Amino acid sequence: MPSKAQVVEAHGLTKRFGDRTAVDGIDLSIAQGGCFGLLGPNGAGKTTTLRMIMGQSPITAGTLRVLGLxxxxxxxxxxxxxxxxxQMDNxxxxxxxAENLKMYARYFDLSPRSIGARIDELLEFVELTDRADSPLRELSGGMKRRLSIARSLINDPELIVLDEPTTGLDPQVRRMIWNRLRQLKTSGKTLLLTTHYMDEAERLCDQLVVIDHGRIIGHGQPKEMIETQVEPHVLEIQGERTAIDRLLESCPDIRLETVGELHYCYTHNLAPVLSCLESAGQLTYMHRPANLEDVFLRMTGHELRD
Amino acid sequence: MTAAQLSLPRPRASAFKVWFRNLMVWRKLIAPSLFFTFGEPFVYLLGLGFGLGRFVGEVNGMPYLTFLASGLVASTAMNTASFEGMYSVFTRMVHQQTYDALLATPLQVDDIVAGEMLWCGTKAVLAATPILIVSVLLGAVDDWTAVLAIPLFYLIGLCFAGPAVVVAAFAPSYDFFNYYVALLVTPMFIFSGVFYPIETLPEFAQTIVQILPLSHAIALVRPLVAGEFPPVVGIHLAVLVAYAVVGYLAATVFIRRRLIT
Known part of the structure; x- marks a missing residue:
């Protein structure tokens, strides 16, 4: 046993559905504390991995220890x-x-009497105190998600698994949820989260892996991955293809990726590219620093996934 | 089918948590629920019991109202358990994703199936007993022996719960339940002796009816409602228990197959 407990330890974890391999021999080592991200396009195998970790889906091959068990x-x-x-509020x-939380406590053998104070605390934590007696149908999507978060904490868990926690929510609710998740991290809980929002992963995750076609194709800390995997400057360019071609000829030091009508120009050296762009003309552009999304697109490619 | 799917059910006391959840939901929705389970048999009882009863007079040595009431309480138990096992289980499994929520707690699939079975039995009692009480008020019940029908409602519920849950386990959508209702539930309701003695059916039809459980349920409930003990108990009880046990085993296997992927 390693001295520092690993919350999740997987070796060659594999899941096959008939002929289709959803998870293809992945290794995971998730340390206690902090937030670990599982990133990947749709159908990459993220949810299947979570389901195996939760014992909801039988493991085809490999070994898996969770919380040392x-x-x-x-x-x-x-x-x-x-x-x-x-992923879907249920x-x-x-x-x-409040009844939802009480009933959920029962499933964990927590008596409804002993849990009263904890429910109040949790409702306060997710800012639903004044909604305690509201029926579910009166809740917005954001409120339902906050209830899901409160519910996941009812048993004071060591590990919290979040499957796309902010998908479909408005910016205010997303930020509120991010703050709460940071608080949970600070309080010593381990968070395991899947997302395809790179801004979310960049903000929350201390460590992450990128999964595609059931395999891990990259791992590291978000900041370090951005620094090592992609050029620091990104220019998002729109314009005629001929003008883009001229730019490529005059500016050899760039890497260009095209997604539909939009061209992503990556470079280490911003100034020469800017002057090339000015002289090429007919191009509108926006400069921004590289982020995790660029790393992600570089690793998983630009084609659409469904 | 894998060995894990086919292994014997391992229900635990946690099944009662699933049962309790359903009871609490039922308590919330008690008005529409009672209206739904109570309304139709009540109309049959009044309309056919009094309307048709005047022409029919006595059947099998009892007033037609008693004959009909004793059949209707049994068929109400059947209908209630069947609909709960199909529609409600499917709703919790697919639309509400309730089982997904349960499977993030220490509860397991076998607890869910056992809890749903127990609940279907309970719901059969909760639906059939009010009809029995109304029958008493209408003067259709002869003796206190009718009280013994109540535990039978539970068994009848269990007996129809298993097959219904199996149908839910295979259902792609709610429409799928129409097949089961049209092919089995409704024919049983019409042919199993709720409205007339099965002896009036041609021989081959009697044989089919006796393979299905509702006629056996009625064979036990009817004498009790009419104020006497059933002359034959063993075989009828055995058929109901057999359906309940086999249905429960099959329900466990097929719900596992649907949920544990």
Whole structure:
């Protein structure tokens, strides 16, 4: 056993559905504390990996230890000590907010009497105190997601698994959720999160892996990955293809990626490219620093995934 | 089918948590729920019991109202458990993703199936007992022996829950349930002796009816409602128990197959 407990330790973790390999022999080592990100395009195998970690999906091959326990044998113990925020909110529509939390506490063998104070605390944490007695149908999408987060904390979990926690939410709610997740990190919980929002991963994750076609194709700290994997400057350019070609000829030090009508120009040296752009004319452009999205697109390619 | 899917169910006391959840939801929706389960049999009881009863007089040595009421309580238990096992289970499994929420807690698929079965039995009692009470008020019930029908409602519920949950496990959408209702539930309701004695059916039809469970349920419930103990108990009870057990095993296997992927 390593001295510092690994919250998740997977070797050659594999999941096949018939002929299709959803997760193809991945290794994961997630340390205690902090936020670990699982990034990848749709269908990359992120959710399947989470389902195996939660003991909801049988493992085809490989070994998996969660919270130091062998899976899938320890499924109940692992779930007892883990919280889950699902991709699709699935709180009971027939119960109120508080009733949902009370009922969920029961599933963890927490008695409804002993849990009262904790429910108040959790409702305050996700700012739903004044909605405690609201039926679910009166809640907005953002409120439902916040309820899911409160629910995932009912058993005071060591590990919190979040499957695309801010998908479909407005910017205010996203920021509020990010703040709460940072608070959870500070309080010593381990967060495991999937997302395809690179800004989210960049803000929250201390470590991440990029998965595509069921394989890990990159890993590291977001900042370090941006520094090592892509050029620091990005110019997003729009304009005639001929003008772009002229730019490529006059400016040899650039890497160009094209997504539909938009061209991404990557460079280490900004000034010469800017002067090339000025002389090429007919091009509108915007300069920004490289971010995790550029790393992600470089690794996974630009073609559409469904 | 894998060995894990086919292994014997391992239900635990946690199944009662699933049962309790359903009970709490039912309590919230008690008005529409009772209206739905109560309304139709009540109309049959009044309309056919009094309307048709005047022409029919006595059947099998009992007033037609008693004959009909005793059949209707049994078929209400069947209908309630069947609809709960199909529509409600499907809603919780697919549309509400309730099972997904449960499977993020220490509960497991076997607990869910066992909890749903227990709940279907309970719901059968909750639906059939009010019809029995109304039958008492209408003077269709002869004796306290009718009280013994209530635990039978539970068994009838269990007996129809399993097959219904199996159908839900295969269902791609709600429309799929029409097949099961049209091919089995409705024919049982019409042919299994709710409205007339099965002895009036041609021999081959009687054989089919006796393979299906509702006629056995009625064979036990009807005498109790009419104020006597059933002359034959063993075989009828055995058929109901067999359907409940086999249905439960099959429901566990097929819900596992649907949920554990």
């Amino acid at each position: 062998d899976m899938p044998d320890a499924v109940r113990e692992v779930r007892r000590r883990t919280g889950v925020v699902p 709180a009971d529509p027939d119960f109120t907010v």
